[in-house]
Amino acid sequence: MIEKMKFMSIIGPKEDIDRVTIRYLSGYEIHLENALTEFKTEKVLTPYVEQNPYSDRISSVEKIIRFLPEPFCSEKQHGQRNPGMSPDDAFRLIGDLREPLEKLRQEKERYEEQKKHYENARNVAAPFCGLPISFSVLRGFRFIQARFGRIPVEYFRKFDTYVYEENDTIFCQCSKDEQYVYGVYFTTAENAAGNDDVYRSFHFLRTDIPEDMKDTPEEEYSRSVRKIGEMDDRIRQADQAIASLLHGHEEALLCARDALKKYSRCFEIRKYAACTKAGDREFYVLCGWMSESDAVSFQNDIADDADVFCTVNDRDADPRTVPPTKLKNPKPFRPFEMFVRMYGLPKYDEFDPTIYVALTYSFLFGIMFGDVGQGLCFMIGGFLIYHFKHKDLAAILGSAGIFSVIWGLVYNSFFGFEGFFPYSALIRPKDDMIALPGLGTMNTVFVLSVAFGMIMILLNMLMGIINAIRQKNRENIWFSQNALAGIVFYGTIVLMMFLTMSGTMTLKKMVPVILIPLIASLAAIFLKEMLGRIASKQKPAIEGGKGMYFVQAFFETFETLLTYLSNTLSYVRVGAYAVSHVAMMQVVMMLTGFNSGFGSIPGLIVGELFVMAMEGLMVAIQVLRLEYYEMFSRFYQGGGREFTPFQTDEKNGP
Numbered sequence: 001m002i003e004k005m006k007f008m009s010i011i012g013p014k015e016d017i018d019r020v021t022i023r024y025l026s027g028y029e030i031h032l033e034n035a036l037t038e039f040k041t042e043k044v045l046t047p048y049v050e051q052n053p054y055s056d057r058i059s060s061v062e063k064i065i066r067f068l069p070e071p072f073c074s075e076k077q078h079g080q081r082n083p084g085m086s087p088d089d090a091f092r093l094i095g096d097l098r099e100p101l102e103k104l105r106q107e108k109e110r111y112e113e114q115k116k117h118y119e120n121a122r123n124v125a126a127p128f129c130g131l132p133i134s135f136s137v138l139r140g141f142r143f144i145q146a147r148f149g150r151i152p153v154e155y156f157r158k159f160d161t162y163v164y165e166e167n168d169t170i171f172c173q174c175s176k177d178e179q180y181v182y183g184v185y186f187t188t189a190e191n192a193a194g195n196d197d198v199y200r201s202f203h204f205l206r207t208d209i210p211e212d213m214k215d216t217p218e219e220e221y222s223r224s225v226r227k228i229g230e231m232d233d234r235i236r237q238a239d240q241a242i243a244s245l246l247h248g249h250e251e252a253l254l255c256a257r258d259a260l261k262k263y264s265r266c267f268e269i270r271k272y273a274a275c276t277k278a279g280d281r282e283f284y285v286l287c288g289w290m291s292e293s294d295a296v297s298f299q300n301d302i303a304d305d306a307d308v309f310c311t312v313n314d315r316d317a318d319p320r321t322v323p324p325t326k327l328k329n330p331k332p333f334r335p336f337e338m339f340v341r342m343y344g345l346p347k348y349d350e351f352d353p354t355i356y357v358a359l360t361y362s363f364l365f366g367i368m369f370g371d372v373g374q375g376l377c378f379m380i381g382g383f384l385i386y387h388f389k390h391k392d393l394a395a396i397l398g399s400a401g402i403f404s405v406i407w408g409l410v411y412n413s414f415f416g417f418e419g420f421f422p423y424s425a426l427i428r429p430k431d432d433m434i435a436l437p438g439l440g441t442m443n444t445v446f447v448l449s450v451a452f453g454m455i456m457i458l459l460n461m462l463m464g465i466i467n468a469i470r471q472k473n474r475e476n477i478w479f480s481q482n483a484l485a486g487i488v489f490y491g492t493i494v495l496m497m498f499l500t501m502s503g504t505m506t507l508k509k510m511v512p513v514i515l516i517p518l519i520a521s522l523a524a525i526f527l528k529e530m531l532g533r534i535a536s537k538q539k540p541a542i543e544g545g546k547g548m549y550f551v552q553a554f555f556e557t558f559e560t561l562l563t564y565l566s567n568t569l570s571y572v573r574v575g576a577y578a579v580s581h582v583a584m585m586q587v588v589m590m591l592t593g594f595n596s597g598f599g600s601i602p603g604l605i606v607g608e609l610f611v612m613a614m615e616g617l618m619v620a621i622q623v624l625r626l627e628y629y630e631m632f633s634r635f636y637q638g639g640g641r642e643f644t645p646f647q648t649d650e651k652n653g654p
Helices: 014-023 055-065 070-078 087-128 135-140 153-166 192-201 217-246 250-271 292-301 331-343 354-368 372-389 392-411 444-471 474-479 484-502 507-526 528-535 546-570 572-592 601-635
Strands: 005-013 031-033 144-152 170-176 180-188 274-278 281-291 309-313 433-436 440-443
Touching (some): 005 014, 014 281, 055 250, 087 217, 087 250, 153 180, 180 192, 292 309, 331 354, 331 392, 354 392, 354 444, 354 572, 354 601, 372 392, 444 474, 444 572, 474 507, 474 528, 507 528, 507 546, 546 572
Antiparallel strands (some): 005 281, 144 180, 170 180, 274 281, 433 440
């Protein structure tokens, strides 16, 4: 169902907009429209332009909240408190904490940078601790150069075996692990370039020694370890100072964060507002859509507020304004709104097909997949998933499972075991046959499927007429293939087939009776556009050339006749899947040995799961196809715009 909407125009002093938003509008669902666009004929309106004063403060308080102790971590991410703190109190709290916290933060960052420096020095010096000479002495050599680094173990063996004796360098090994040999080689300055190329060819990777490292590697390593400990102590002291500064303010900071976010969201309402002047005072103008019940409650709330003026208009009949669509269906049917949204939301003046889809989809699924045991699995599994995961598709599966159980009882089928219950099946999809005059013997399920399809097509036409009446479209009320003319034409054919097949009346006797309504309704369909324009008092009655109009009308009418036939035959798939389900389960029984009385339980379980997964998916898709192509195409357009309420919380904002 689609909720009835009212168009609200709210006016008040410009400086009062935040109070009205928080006190009144935050308690209602209102789909805001841009006031400048809605009242574009009013030349006295100007945009409401102000810079959001809360954005920077929110950023500041978020930075402060990052330093809260661990027990508040989950709350600062997900916790929601009552944001009752005023903006001034929030600003004052942030101002008191921001400057001293920033000093402590910078101090901590300085210690962390120093710690990184010493950690790097420690890592550089560690592999070379066995070298008994200082880095400053090595840098002071004039004719000899030292190269620190590492070489992979396998390449070092090759270098030591085949090259080292012939090379004019001295390699001093300092340490070794599973992958690398760490050390330093000494080379003369004049041969340095060539020797560097030789070592590089054996994947020697040099280590850069920072300029401030002057003592021996072991001394530098010890000093770095000591300095790292000192930096850890200073970082810990800075953390304690930050914790001491924030202690007692944790709840206030979180409240300030939530309050500022709320006020920031409220401030965003200015994007939809316009300003106007009356004398020396400026006023804001807001407009939007509320449900009929909310509109009445809102007016009652502001009745005693002298600074708020509100008008309510029934603008749903105004063709220039299209109200948004807000669906409101009983809880069991709400998951099926997903299918409606996939096709397109109904327009405000259109019929909401959610309940119709819920009933027909579940009913058709049950016919095509009728099995008590498997239906129970769908029902229980679907509703359990919906309960814990809140997935709409799971609830749809559960609802379809209910009808699978019902039709499974009709077919007397339980996990593929036909005749499981102690009564005769009302319908046996694979075996029951019926004799039809002129057509011979046919499967009963196929015949019933076509008959069901005919009824559904007539029902869809009737719903199309209801939509056309709501939209005041005379052509689709009286003359089109889905209008009254279509019902008369198709209904006459259905009646003729029923009377003929049941033997009530012969075709020869019916022809004089049905000829007139058939010809009259077909003529109305042929001339639908012209008759629609005449009924709507539009001129001219025929747009464009008359010859082209009649040629186009002929082909459209021919296509309509083909569509009636194809839509009717399309429902044969309902019976086909009912039969195929029985056939697939018979194959499972045969493969698992249950036909001979000695079956494999594990094999049966695998077969059942396979059939439920594969055929269940195929049936679900085919039923949805019937909904969209055979049903919706006759009465439903979609294309509505969704009702999107303005909210003061960030999660549900516009």
